[in-house]
Amino acid sequence: MRFGYEFYGNDVLTLAPSLLGQYLVCVSPENNVTRYIITETEAYRGEEDLACHASKGRTQRTEIMYNRGGNLYIYLIYGMYWMMNVVAGNKNEPQAALIRGIEGFDGPGKLTRALGIDKSFNGEDLVKSDRIWITESGMNPDYITTPRIGIGYAGEWKDKPWRYLMKSITVATLHAT
DNA sequence: GTAACGATCCTC
DNA sequence: AGGATCGTTACA
Numbered sequence: 001m002r003f004g005y006e007f008y009g010n011d012v013l014t015l016a017p018s019l020l021g022q023y024l025v026c027v028s029p030e031n032n033v034t035r036y037i038i039t040e041t042e043a044y045r046g047e048e049d050l051a052c053h054a055s056k057g058r059t060q061r062t063e064i065m066y067n068r069g070g071n072l073y074i075y076l077i078y079g080m081y082w083m084m085n086v087v088a089g090n091k092n093e094p095q096a097a098l099i100r101g102i103e104g105f106d107g108p109g110k111l112t113r114a115l116g117i118d119k120s121f122n123g124e125d126l127v128k129s130d131r132i133w134i135t136e137s138g139m140n141p142d143y144i145t146t147p148r149i150g151i152g153y154a155g156e157w158k159d160k161p162w163r164y165l166m167k168s169i170t171v172a173t174l175h176a177t
Numbered sequence: 178g179t180a181a182c183g184a185t186c187c188t189c
Numbered sequence: 190a191g192g193a194t195c196g197t198t199a200c201a
Contacts, residue, residue: 042184051184053197061197079194081185098184109185150184 001136004127008069012088012095015069016043017164019086021139024102026115027131036111037137040101042148043162044085046094051154054094064123065094072132074112074122081109084117086126086134100149100163142167 003022008015023035044052053075054062064073065087073085073096085096098108105111112118126133145161152158
């Protein structure tokens with residue numbers, strides 16, 4: 001069952017962990033439908049959060065985050081990697097959950113590369129799109145939190161425990177590294 | 178205009 | 190430890 005706007009309208013601190021264990025469903029250009037369990041997310045919350053792109057205010061790039069939750073926010077980082085975020089919260093509350101990992105693809109740049117996510121997905125509506133959406137899995141996995149990755153510049157905000165990892169995946173990762 | 182900087186990943 | 194690679198932002 002596909003999630004609706006009421007789900008994405010939750011505060012990002014609720015939505016980001018709620019996405020863990022759910023199914024990200026993608027339709028390839030060849031019309032193959034694949035679903036992946038979401039395993040890792042991060043929350044970016046409001047203009048006051050110095051790690052959030054909206055801390056720079058309303059710009060052409062961040063405009064999408066000011067929409068009601070349910071759209072994708074896609075941007076290019078380091079000139080090479082597309083980051084996929086789920087816009088959360090109410091209109092004019094700039095919030096987004098970064099998808100950092102899915103089953104089989106650990107890392108935000110790797111998963112977008114694997115799924116063919118690019119700039120054309122910016123603003124995609126997860127409630128209505130015919131090529132990407134999220135469905136309820138029935139899972140309610142345990143998870144752990146850590147500070148967010150790669151945002152050391154964000155002052156006191158860098159320590160917020162707003163990274164969420166599904167526990168079963170975390171254990172496997174710890175043993176592997 | 179011009180310059181600096183990334184919510185990363187891969188290869189030394 | 191360092192390089193790839195380019196859109197966004199800030200500032201002149």
